[in-house]
Amino acid sequence: MYNLLEKLRKAEPLDDKDKAFNQKALVSTLKQIHDELDAAVFEAYGWEDLGNGELSVENVEEMILERLVKLNADRAEEERNGHIRWLRPEYQAPDQIQETQTTLEGVIEVAPSIPTPATQQKWPKDFKDQLAAIRDLLRTQGGEWSVEAIANQFKNATRSKAKINDCLDALETLGLVAQHTENGKVTWYFAELQKAG
Template sequence: MDAHRKQRQAQHPSLTITDMYNVLEKLRSGEALSAKEQKTHEQGLVSILLQLHTELDAAVAAAYGWPANLPEEEILERLVALNKERAAEEARGLVRWLRPEYQNPQGTQQTEIGLSTKTKVAKATAKETLAWPKTLSEQAQAVQRALQLHERPATAEDLLYQFKPVAKPQQGQRLQQIDSLLQTLHGLGLLRKTELEQYVK
């Protein structure tokens, strides 16, 4: 997303982030664009930027185990409830570290992040081969499960083989999808990244 914005601004120096996001909000609301906004839309490829945000929102929702199309009010209600739940857990001494190598250098075992046991990624067995889901939210959950199945730090290429094989021409696209989801989950604090560029729960 950041690379997309920087690339468009490099090609069009007068293009601003504010202009792009004003147009993005109009696209979301279905409002008609003015001639100036249409130019911004074309220079900034704002439809692609909107798609990137939509995919990121879906991945975030999947990480929490929530539907991707929740209204803003319900998202806020759920976050408030989650905050209360976490505060109660920490009062009992249960801390869910996001970056244990910095927050918990003593090595106390980190508990799994999730809203409840209902939304945790199911445990996988060593013999299990995973199907690749159709929706982005299910794909995010499948990647987390594949990482559990791998049972050690893994790259996107390692996890590729945890899924049912695809035709060779499609492997590059699948690998890119897995890598993108790993980066998103890492950015959300749901995965850790090692010095060897591998991911681990």
């Protein structure tokens, strides 16, 4: 399977046997997943130039290796200077005072995008209908939602964030939704979906 994947990556011609196996094993789908994963990793490291398709596979692999060696050398230099980035400091160095690293150098943090539907629903005027609209959104779409993301789903709701908060508080009191706070950001999710997962 991975031999065929390498052929696909190098855009080598496929014989009939390869084509049949590609159809049967969905190797093209595997290639797409690998490509998407590679693009996400390149973006996280700020190395988008490696994933633009302009370089050969061999050149990309060589440049990745060079950059990883440089990152490793930088880490080793930091450790020589006494700055160690422990993965699990409570276990690896329990006697030392720990700094909390909040960002990684060379890694670009991508702000989560707020999804906008193709057609926004009208924001209901009645509180009961607002409750139902938010409940249905969280139940049918799943995942965690910020107040801004919820407001973005409805026409004229961006000025109604206080009302959306009131609805979420009411739905939480009823046990229908729950909130999650991470790094000071509050998101909401449909409680029954969380229990099922």
